[in-house]
Amino acid sequence: MSEYLNEGTIILTTEPSVYSYAAAGGKMEGDGPLGSCFDYISQESDFGESTWEKSESRLQQLAFSHALSKGGISEGELSFIFAGDLQNQCTGSAYGIRDTGIPFIGLYGACSTMAESLVLASIFVDNNAAEYCAALTSSHFCSAERQFRFPETYGGQRTPTAQWTVTGSGCAIVGKHNNPPYIKGVTIGKIVDLGIKDANNMGAAMAPAAYETIKSYLKVQKKTVNDFDLILTGDLGSVGSEILYELFRKDGVDISTVHNDCGLMIYDFEKQDVHAGGSGCGCSASVLCGHILERVKKGELKNVLFAATGALMSTTVVQQGESIPGISHAVHISCE
Amino acid sequence: MKLTEKEYSYLTKKISPDTKYYKTLPTAFIIGGLICCIGQAIGDLYKYLGINETDTGTLTSITLVFLSAFLTGAGIYGRIAKSAGAGTLVPITGFANAVVSPALEFKTEGYILGVGAKIFIIAGPVIVYGLAASVIYGVILYITQLF
Numbered sequence A: 001m002s003e004y005l006n007e008g009t010i011i012l013t014t015e016p017s018v019y020s021y022a023a024a025g026g027k028m029e030g031d032g033p034l035g036s037c038f039d040y041i042s043q044e045s046d047f048g049e050s051t052w053e054k055s056e057s058r059l060q061q062l063a064f065s066h067a068l069s070k071g072g073i074s075e076g077e078l079s080f081i082f083a084g085d086l087q088n089q090c091t092g093s094a095y096g097i098r099d100t101g102i103p104f105i106g107l108y109g110a111c112s113t114m115a116e117s118l119v120l121a122s123i124f125v126d127n128n129a130a131e132y133c134a135a136l137t138s139s140h141f142c143s144a145e146r147q148f149r150f151p152e153t154y155g156g157q158r159t160p161t162a163q164w165t166v167t168g169s170g171c172a173i174v175g176k177h178n179n180p181p182y183i184k185g186v187t188i189g190k191i192v193d194l195g196i197k198d199a200n201n202m203g204a205a206m207a208p209a210a211y212e213t214i215k216s217y218l219k220v221q222k223k224t225v226n227d228f229d230l231i232l233t234g235d236l237g238s239v240g241s242e243i244l245y246e247l248f249r250k251d252g253v254d255i256s257t258v259h260n261d262c263g264l265m266i267y268d269f270e271k272q273d274v275h276a277g278g279s280g281c282g283c284s285a286s287v288l289c290g291h292i293l294e295r296v297k298k299g300e301l302k303n304v305l306f307a308a309t310g311a312l313m314s315t316t317v318v319q320q321g322e323s324i325p326g327i328s329h330a331v332h333i334s335c336e
Numbered sequence B: 001m002k003l004t005e006k007e008y009s010y011l012t013k014k015i016s017p018d019t020k021y022y023k024t025l026p027t028a029f030i031i032g033g034l035i036c037c038i039g040q041a042i043g044d045l046y047k048y049l050g051i052n053e054t055d056t057g058t059l060t061s062i063t064l065v066f067l068s069a070f071l072t073g074a075g076i077y078g079r080i081a082k083s084a085g086a087g088t089l090v091p092i093t094g095f096a097n098a099v100v101s102p103a104l105e106f107k108t109e110g111y112i113l114g115v116g117a118k119i120f121i122i123a124g125p126v127i128v129y130g131l132a133a134s135v136i137y138g139v140i141l142y143i144t145q146l147f
Helices: A052-071 A088-096 A113-126 A141-148 A202-220 A237-249 A281-297 A315-319 B005-015 B021-048 B053-073 B077-084 B092-109 B111-118 B124-146
Strands: A002-004 A009-012 A017-025 A080-084 A104-107 A132-139 A168-175 A182-187 A230-233 A259-261 A303-311 A326-334
Touching (some): A009 A202, A017 A052, A052 A132, A052 A281, A080 A113, A113 A132, A132 A141, A202 A326, A237 A259, A281 A303, B053 B092, B092 B111
Antiparallel strands (some): A002 A009, A009 A182, A017 A168, A182 A326
16 A cells, blocks of 8 residues: 655555566667667657657557567556657547557656656555556657657757757556566655746756655655665756756755766767757656666666656747746665 | 755856857858858859849749758758758748748648648748838838938
8 A cells, every 4th residue: 555655755565566668769769878778669760650640659559569568468457558748638648559448547747757657557556456557658759849849850950958859658567566676655746946948948947846856755765865776867968967966966965976867868979969968758768668677677776766857838838938847756666 | 955046047057058159150150151152153153044133133042942942851951950050041041941841841730731821830920020121111211212
């Protein structure tokens, strides 16, 4: 049974297991340093589909089907799917899994959705509300660009703080099992807005939310940063990560020794022109499901605090001059 | 530690890297200048072929717009623009790219609600305020010529 502690933090007493996981990505992600960790890489950015929206749905299907087959379980054994993406009304997810017939809970937490879906899937399993649940998210560079920024062929320049939306999807199947990785606890983050209005500096908009959520989990669980092998934020990129270090430094804590960011890990900063790093729901999803969970399973990482981060904005409200609210949810993943 | 919005804004500015103007400005100047030189060469070629001054101007613009549209479709213009910035944005080729790229992008939503409705999504403001400015200019010119 789950037990609520404080500040959005819940401990999961039965410690549900991430039973199976898989990641799918595009060519650029395949060419990155984690390319070999993906279960599926498409050399074509359209994934053989006629629209970018369909491509993203296809991408989700690929991550989902690989996760199922790796775990050796059938669609029928899943009680719920928690899924989300960046497309308006989360159509990437809805259209991706509409043929499965599995009860579906659509989520929107911007780029924090992987943590959000993993939080909910784990709580459901922990409370016997489900036997197996899938947590699934995706983003596609082209479907995001046309919705949030410019057409793909438009000749524009990005600012140095801008991030590159990852074409990727990750799926984690959570169930009660005696195999690591286990989910020990979660913190559901609060919305934090420190007045950043620059939609090209998402790292800065989200860093305070990551700081608050990580701090809450450590405080409530009476842990320090050194209790973790890795504190993994979602997509703060180079700018947001630096800001996060600075925020912790002001508390006298050096988080930089155990911190990494999915947006910093997925691309090669020297060879791939991604400015401040990767972003998107698929960034943290594919790094977590393609790389990190496997390392926890093998025992290479013992305790990981996965804190995906999201900027809860739309182009409409940003054009109206609103600042960008950030959010971050944390999941404590352990091999013990 | 809680930061105020002002303190956080200061921290963000301190950490966020600035555009490297020493690199971007010369690149924009060189590539933008090169496009203008190509335009001049095309104009000279039309003149050499015996076409009069007015038609040469029109034909040069049409040729540059065609080249830009073609390179946009081939996915090359965007790649040049990544380094060139204003160098590819300011000349007439930039305007062509701003019209052709949404036309290609939104084809998937159909020719009416996609291409038709969204073709001027980037160039629209240029057309609107360009026209408005020309009307104001015309009125000023008319008034000054009264005296």
